[in-house]
Amino acid sequence: MHMNQVYRVLKIKIPWRLVEERPDVLDLVTRMHLAVEEYAKTLLKEITGQGEPKLTTEEIDRLLTPDRRELAVKIIDVAFPKYGLGRYFVKQAKMFWRETAFWRAVPLDAQLRIENERDAGRAVFVGLKSGVLRVRKTGIPPFAVELKKGNVAWIRERLQEGARLKLAFLGIERLKGKKEPTYGKLYIALVFARKVQQVEPKAVVAVDVNRLDHGVMMGLLVDGKLRQTLRLLDEDAVRELRRLHEEISRLDEQAAREADPARRRRLEERARHLKSRRFRKIRGVVKDIVGEIIKLAREHQAAIVVDTMEDETYRELKEGNWSGEKKHLLDGLGQLRRRLQTLARWYGLPYLEERLYSTVCPRCGAKMEELNNRRMQCPVCGFNDNRDNVPLIWAKKRYWELLQKQPAFSATTTLLTS
C-alpha cells in the first residue's frame, strides 16, 4: 500500500492595524525575507556557478542534495546574523535548510492547541478554542492574531481528515507587475500534513480547461466509456466578471486622462477596490469548479487528467495581444490547475496533465477544421463533433493508458519530510 505525505497550507493575514501598531513586526518579517533571499541566492549561485540562475522548482529540488548541507549551514551562519536574526532562526534554518531555500522562508515550529493541551513553548501557538494565534520567541515581543471563523472551520476540517499542524511560515506578499518589487500584506502560513493512501484509480475524470469564461468541461470515464459529461460554468459569475472588467477599464482610462491629482487618486482607489473584487470573484469561481471535480473524482476513485496547453502556447497567450480581461481569466486557469493538483494530492487521487487535443481528429489524427458554433470537422475521415467534446473523446481513446500512468513527480512531495 503506497502512502504519501501530503500538505495543505492555510494563509492567515496579519491585519494592517497590527502592522501599524507594531512596526517591529514588519521589520522582523522584512529582515527574515532579506536574510532568506540572500541565503538562497548565495547557495544556488555556489552550486550552479551562475550569477542569478533561473531554475524551476524541480531543478532546485534536484540541486539541493544532502551533501550541500555543510555549504548551506556556512551561508546561514553568515547571512542570518547580518540581518539581526537570532539563534532560534539560525537553528530552524539549518534544520530545514532545503525547505528554507525552496520556500524562501524559515519554517517555524508550531503547536495547535485543540483542547487544553500543555503549551510546548513553540514559536507559533494556535489556540483553536480561543481562536487566537500567537507568535513569540522571534526576538521581538510576542504578537497575536485573531483567527476568523472560516480559519477555525478550515482547521477543524483538516483535523477530521487526520491532518496535524506541522510548521508555520511568516511571510510578506511580493506584488508582481511592477518594475521595482513592492511588498504587500504580511501573513502567517500554517502547514498541515497527513499521510494518505494513494488511490488505485478505477475511473478517469478528464478536465478540459481552455477558457474559464466558457466553462470547464468535465467527463467521467469508467471502463473505457464516457459515462457523464458536465460543463461547469457559473454564468452569473462570468457576467459579473465582465461587468467588473468593463468598469475597471473605464476607471483606468478616466484616471489616465484626469489632470487633478486628488481626483485621479480617487479614481485609482476605486479601480483598485474593483480589482481586488475581481480577484476574489475569480478565486471563488476556481474554488467551486475544483470542488465539483474533486467530489466526482473521490466518488468514483478516479484519476484526474487535465488537458493543458503547452507552456509555449500559454506564454504566447499571456504575452500576446490579449485584453486585460482574458489575462485574468488565464491567471484563473493557472490557479485552477494548482488548486486541483493540491487537492488531488491531498485526497490521494492521481493527477496528470496531458494534452487532450480539441483540434486533432481522435479517429485519424488529422488536423480538424472549425465550422460554425464551435463544431469541429475532420477533412480526412469526416469525423465531427462539438469542440468541447473532442478532448473527452481523446481521453476515452487513451483511457487504459491514462489509468496506468503514474502521476508526474513533483518536487514538493519530497520536501518538508524532516
Ligand SMILES: [Zn+2]
Ligand atoms: Zn479524422
